Amino acid sequence: MNSPRKRKPSPPQPRVQTPCSKCPLRALATFRDFTPPELAFMLDFKSGELAVGSGTTILAEGTSSPHLFTVLSGWAVRYKTLGDGRRQVLNYALPGDFIGLQSSVLDVNNHSVEALTDVVLCVFPREKLWELFNKHAGLAFDVTWLASHEENILSDFLVSVGKRTATERIAFVLLQLYYRGRQCGLVKGTSLHFPVTQELLADTIGFSLVHTNKTLKRLRRTRTFEWSGSSLDILSEEGLAQLVDSPPIQPKQRPLI
Amino acid sequence: MNSPRKRKPSPPQPRVQTPCSKCPLRALATFRDFTPPELAFMLDFKSGELAVGSGTTILAEGTSSPHLFTVLSGWAVRYKTLGDGRRQVLNYALPGDFIGLQSSVLDVNNHSVEALTDVVLCVFPREKLWELFNKHAGLAFDVTWLASHEENILSDFLVSVGKRTATERIAFVLLQLYYRGRQCGLVKGTSLHFPVTQELLADTIGFSLVHTNKTLKRLRRTRTFEWSGSSLDILSEEGLAQLVDSPPIQPKQRPLI
């Protein structure tokens, strides 16, 4: 029942905005292309960019936000907390991921989102989501696709926390985030900037910090990865995958909204 | 690492079909109404009904189905299995719930769905989903709503399995299914037909059958509920809710597709 320590937010950085037409993510092979009318709509739909410093709470449980976000760069974490401080990580948000859709079915957010690095977000007014559905069925389909994709990741996490051993859980999470990082072009060689602390990992896999640390120590002996500071190096993708019963899967193509 | 026992499928029952205009679920206050054009579309979208017996596998992991389903009556369970037989329940499907949307982002299902009672399903061709998005933004929005709602339930389960104590987990699941059952008119007085075995509950909350049984025994002493056979009686909703840190929430209104 460890309650998470607080991290002090760092100040945001000034920067110039990126029009959707020059979105660096869209250049990646992973993301499907917009049609010209869709691109035009997105330029109008996007109300601005928000740059927040590491540690900033982007969305707070129990509050409501008139905005939807997309991660343009940086890492964030989505989590829930119980009354006594217990925290469970639900998922991580990497570039291209949607933030805030879940709250559309509720009056207030039922989870929080916090920046793990400096993060740049694309901001969209929630009220215009209806217009998106009304005028651009293709984009609407993409939104649904993203929601389903999120649900699939969540399912995998639930299986991990419910049925996998400590070793399997860590291997699964490392591998999954490595795959996801690679999809958004964050992997250089075999190395990924990995802004996750052991405490955060513990709250992801459902173990105490101490037990996570000890399991990690055992797991390092497989020499399938190296993780120190905020750098993760996958030495043997196959070796790491073999430590998990059914390794994470990743779609080849995905939409970007 | 218990592997679930097999249950033998019982034969389906012959029955007459229900047109969407006379859908018994739509009569419930919980579900939002269709507009006339939406209703007309749904009549065409629905390709038929499927009645399956208890124990039938509706959707199997690793296969693909050209159909989407909606539960018209009965209970089903959505779960994943690992290679060695470990099983994790992801969610339950009650009347009004959607089945099969998650697979739209993948080429094959990444989970299975099994009927817990005799179940009647409304069947929709997956290929026409695009038409739905194209012609009926309102229904498309509803589909997304349902996906997000599913995701929220999944989040709650993840928090349970990751951070809640054995007692809390059981209380949470009982209460959540009671609420959901009530929303679809399945609760008579304080009593709900509850086709869940302790083994299934164990695979839902992430504990072994033995430990689930022992925890349940302790929990019964609170006299907040009675559960025997396949009948669940909630004696004190408040009492049960107090055993959980943050009890399940339920939306007042929801769409039905």
Place this chain on the structure above:
DNA sequence: CGTTACCTTGAATCTCCTCAATACACGTGG
């Protein structure tokens, strides 16, 4: 009346948790 599915209970073992102490890197202010 035996089989099957499900529920119950005890005992031994191991996993995981909490508490507690130490260590290191970093930045801040004296």
Place this chain on the structure above:
DNA sequence: CCACGTGTATTGAGGAGATTCAAGGTAACG
């Protein structure tokens, strides 16, 4: 420059919690 606080990682020890194995028990069903 060093002292100090803070955030993070590490390790040991003792105890609570969960698992597995094993054995019964009950109700339903052919």
